[in-house]
Amino acid sequence: MSLAAPPREAAAPPPPPARPSAVRRLGGFLLRQWRRLTAMRTAIVLLFLLALAAVPGSLLPQRSLSQANVSQYFADHPTLAPVLDRLYLFDVFSSPWFAAVYLLLFVSLIGCVLPRALEHARALRTPPPPAPRRLSRLPDAAELPTPLPAPEALDVVEEELRVRRHRVVRRERGGVEELSAEKGLLKEAGNLVFHLALVALLLALAGGKLWGYEGSILVTEGGRFCNSFQQYDTHSSGALVEGSDLTPVCVGLEDFRAEYEEDLTAASFTADITYGPPGQEGRPATIGVNDPLRVDGDRVYVTGHGFAPRFTVTLPDGSTFDDVSAPFLPTEQSTMASEGALKLPDLGAGAEDQLALQGFFAPTGMVRDGILTSINPQPLAPQVAIVAYQGYLGLDSGLPQSVYSLDTSQIERGRLTEVGSANLAVGESTTLPDGTTVTFTGYAEFAALQFSHDPGQVWVLAAAIAVLAGLLGMLLLRRERVFARATAAPADGGTVLGVGVLTRGSGDGAPRFAALTDDLRAALAARAAARAPSDGAAPEPEASPRDR
Known part of the structure; x- marks a missing residue:
């Protein structure tokens, strides 16, 4: 008699492998993304994207440089301009997407260079x-x-x-x-110096933007301005700059000289100025286009020039306004033909008793078929063509308007009416229907001055030299x-x-x-x-x- 063997129990299946927790999966994902971000290939791609992102800033007008040019672009392209504005293409260098590329490049370079620097330090001792x-x-x-x-x-x-x-x-x-x-081993050191200097260059540029400022103003001969945002025609400043941070200095324009070659191209622009703290007598200096005034880390540049025609206005009651003037902005650099407007809001007691002269100034004028043109940028035979308007200028309407042109909306509404026009040489006059006499008495030259403060300039120069030195070491060693x-x-x-x-x-x-x-x-x-x-x-x- 045989005994049957007892049934064997089936072996238990092995337990399934433990799945990583959500925290570990997230940590692995972040680590992989960090390695991708800090790879040299990513840094090169981001550097290319940064250069590509700067292209619209050089092709389109920027608000930080000229609000007037941006307004003109809106007037010329009323359909396209709002679309570009929503994409921050008129504020490229302060746009969120440009800042994102900038910060990603900065983080990528640091994450890429620091481990290599530590590895190089170990290699020096090995x-x-x-x-x-x-x-x-x-x-x-x-x-x-x-x-x-x-x-x-x-x-x-x-x-x-x-x-x-x-x-x-x-x-x-x-x-x-x-x-x-x-x-x-200095070859790798040059590689590290190149990338560390590139990081320093980005930091210096960012610091200059955060703590820097600049302003532009037109100053007529004999005029003076002080370093204040309220006096500048246009200005821009970093996010960390306040009005009290500006250097207390005032600049006066004593004389401006423009010299030309025989073919009438500009040879040099020089301005005799005085500068010093407010309330004190200024010290003399001469500046040019590439020879700015340097004071307390700030610089004053000559960026352009033009003419300000002078007029004498005599009212019917005998009251006179002597040598009133306004800068006329050049429209043609080759002949310095200029356009502008002179606004006289205080001629009478009423708001409708205001006068404006919109004109065209020619340093060396020639009249053809009754139309004044300029043939030479030098003031050899200055003439001016003016159109006189009387009425309400809208200066107290609360709406901003340019000091260099008339508010055409007042003309369209009929509140500003054309009352006369004339071509005048120096000393000639024209009389308006109400008996007002306008005399062209001469001109003064003005200089376009730019006041700049960039605390990161020296650091940018040092970083650029270090970038070049590192690149040479990387290529030659x-x-x-x-x-x-x-x-x-x-x-x-x-x-x-x-x-x-x-x-x-x-x-x-x-x-x-x-x-x-x-x-x-x-x-x-x-x-x-x-x-x-x-x-x-x-x-x-x-x-x-x-x-x-």
Whole structure:
């Protein structure tokens, strides 16, 4: 009688592998994205995107530079301009997308450079690696026979390499002496300096934008302005700049001179100015287009010039307004033909008793078919064409308007009416229907001055020089490792010296290796000849056919 074996219990299936928690998955995802962001390839792509993003800022007018040009673009392209404005293309360098690319590039460079800097610091303290077992597999290798013993042969190699500024380490492996040497660590240092300087350049540019400011103003000869946002025609400032941070200095324009070549191209613009703290007598100075005034870290540039025609207005009751003027802005740089407007709101008691002269100024004028044109930028025969308007100018309406042109909306509403026009040379007059006399008495020159403060300018210069130095080191220096192994030659009792070189960063490794082996052969022969009389050493054998 046999007994049946009890049924065996089925083995329990292995438990499923534990799934990583949501925190670990999130951490792995963030780590992968961080590695992608800090890769050198990403930094190069972001640098290209930053350069690409700056293109619209050079093609389209920017509010920070000229609000008038932006307004003119809106007038010329009423359909396209609002679309571009929603994309911040008139404020490119302060737009969110430009700031995002800028910050991503900054983070990418820091995350890419700092680990490499730490790795380079460790490499500076690490000796050259041991020689590979088969030197013949290196790109450049040769065997040099010599009658010298192995230690002395390696001494000769070490001397030659130290002269060439290599770091040298001697080792012994398996009873065989060998040598390892390297140089060119400054190549990696130049790479790091280049990228660190690029980070410093970005920081300096950002600092200059945050703490910098600039303003532009037209100053007529004899006029004066002080460094205040309220006095500038246009100004821009960083987010961290307040009005009290501006340098307290005032600048007066005493005289302006423009010189021209024979073909009427501008040769130089120079302005005699005075400058000093408010309430004090100014010190004289002369500035030009590329020769600004530098005071307390600020700079005052001459960026342009023009003319301000002068008029004398005599009212019917005999009251006179002498030498009233307004700057006329140039519309043609080649002839300095200029347009502008002179507004006189205080002629009478009523708001409708106001006068405006809209005009065209020609430094050297010529009238053809009753139309005044300018033929020379020099003021040889100044003339002005004016159109007189009377009525309400709208200066107290609360709406902003340009000081260099009339508010055409008042003309369209009929509140400002044309009452006369004339072409006038210096000293000539025209009389309006109500008896008002307008006399063209002459002109004054004005200079367009720009006041700039950029605290990051020196740092930008230093960073740019460091970028150039790092780039030169990265391109011109070579990373080179030299290995040598001395083994005994049983046939003649001498030594076979194996030499191999690994070069990175240049394409002339073969000529350099040939020069090194030639120097080593000469040094080995000289050492062998020097010790031959004392120990009767055999002369150096002929080169082995294995030499390369």
